Amino acid sequence: MGNENIAISVQNVSKSFRQERVLKSVSRDFEKGKIHGIVGNNGSGKTVLMKCICGFLIPTEGEVIVNGERVGVDVDFPRDMGLIIETPGFLPNVTGLKNLEILASLNKKIGLREIAASMRAVSLDPSMNKPVGKYSLGMRQRLGIAQAIMENPSLLILDEPLNGLDKHGVAEMRKLIKGLKEQGKTILLASHNQGDIDELCDTVCEMDAGVMTMIREESI
């Protein structure tokens, strides 16, 4: 596997909070254009690993390289990345569209058309005049996914993206995620749900007590 095919390279990453070592020398390369699953129990370290990859947490040891750039050294946070980390937080008193507009205005990569398209992609009506505070959990989750994909990033970090969705919503989002892979995007997906992992992921790693082990390497 050449370096140009690697989207994310996690090299010997350890993370400690005070005396507790949450990640223990995790090393793994994640290939471009695939869906990589991470499974593990609560507290196994998968969210911490994802936060290290996103640059929100600084590893105690080791480094994370995303698209050739060292996170925390060359860039604060990986460029061209979309993310959803568990419970998506939005401003409760404005509409979903307005929330996305506020976020999109930060880097001005896209306009209203792309924002509305991303909302439609997750089956949310952009013209809906309802503040996010009145959204159901599933609707917020969909809005979180719309937020992650709206700028058309090449890398998606999705931590429990299907939480709070009903059966129909899960099926829809799985279809959407598969479609994103077909567009050549690299997706790192953490989930408790074995069904999501089995159906979506090309490779699967398991986190257990801060140690990562490979479960499945080939596409199904």
Added chain:
Amino acid sequence: MKPKQILAVTKYNFRRWHKNPRIVITFCLAFVLCFLLSDKAVKFAKEYDTTMQLVEAFVWTFGDSNSILLSSLLLLLLFADMPFINSGTPFYLMRIDRKTWLAGQAAYIALAALIYLTFILVSTSLVCMRQSFVGNMWSETAAILGYSGAGQKVALPALVKTLEMSRPYECMATIFLLMLLYTLLMVFIMLLFNLRRGQLAGIAAVFAFSLFGFLLNPQTIKAVFQLPDELMYKANVAVGWLSPLNQATYHMHNFGYDLLPRLWQTYLIFALLIALCFFLSLRAVRNYNFNFTGTEG
């Protein structure tokens, strides 16, 4: 760092004020505090049946170090959630960088402190509104308080040097600026310790800073260095320079005949210390671990 991104982060923080009970409580308490603190001056004017200049209640109340200390500590309630991280933070953080995020927080702190102090100014003016006038001259109340020594008896800093060397609006603007700089320094110290050592350390640092200002008074200096009474002025001067709270107190400045700090020197000291805290915060944020509320798994 792009100014528009900084502004967007600042605006995002202000959007969280909407129907936020903590913010409402802070401003309600600030109003009650203004009412209680300025009551002495207003009562005095009522007792003597004299008028007050519109901003005099503010000048006599916040020309005193204890009032500055109380109002600045109440401001901490506004910044209790510092460094302003919630489950929405990752969404805008990943679209900017760490320095821009911090600059946005700094701008938010400065603007929020400015709004809070403006609210205090307006509140104190409202408290004495029924017996006040707007002209830029000291009132009869001020004259009685200052020249008769009654101000000192009721612990109001209505001093002759204030009356003779300034006018109400100019004096108000100076006190407002001193309070703003003092509170900004306090909050930037909180931000720095928050980023370096966590939220608890941020609060501890602010209390240590306030306590230092509160305890550092001429009596303490006199006792520590065993100064005789005739050298008490040296203790006054030392406290005027060393205590940040006294630096923020209007009458503890040199108006031309003592060795206390001049106003411009105080502005410079505060500005340098705030800039230093911000610079150290910029360094600290490089290694800061972001923990978002409600996202742990």
